[in-house]
Amino acid sequence: xxxxxxxxxxxxxxxxxxxxxxxxxxxxxxxxxxxxxxxxxxxxxxxxxxxxxxxxxxxxxxxxx
Numbered sequence: 001x002x003x004x005x006x007x008x009x010x011x012x013x014x015x016x017x018x019x020x021x022x023x024x025x026x027x028x029x030x031x032x033x034x035x036x037x038x039x040x041x042x043x044x045x046x047x048x049x050x051x052x053x054x055x056x057x058x059x060x061x062x063x064x065x
Contacts (some may be wrong), residue, residue: 005037009056011044018050024057 010026011034013019022044025035036044046052 003037003040005039007035008038009041010035011041014053018047020044020046020050020052022052022054022056 007025010023012021012023012032014021022041026033044052
């Protein structure tokens with residue numbers, strides 16, 4: 001099943017650094033990258049021993065209570 005929400009970020013992996021890299025959504029289709037919606041980006045969990053590098057330029061603003 002595929003998520004129907006709008007993609008907001010592109011995810012790639014740097015295997016040598018054991019890092020999952022989150023970037024702003026890229027316009028060029030690349031089979032080595034994955035586009036994710038906000039919910040799936042927020043829930044991203046790297047493999048054990050890996051880290052996540054959020055390199056997005058667009059600021060993510062949390063909703064005020």
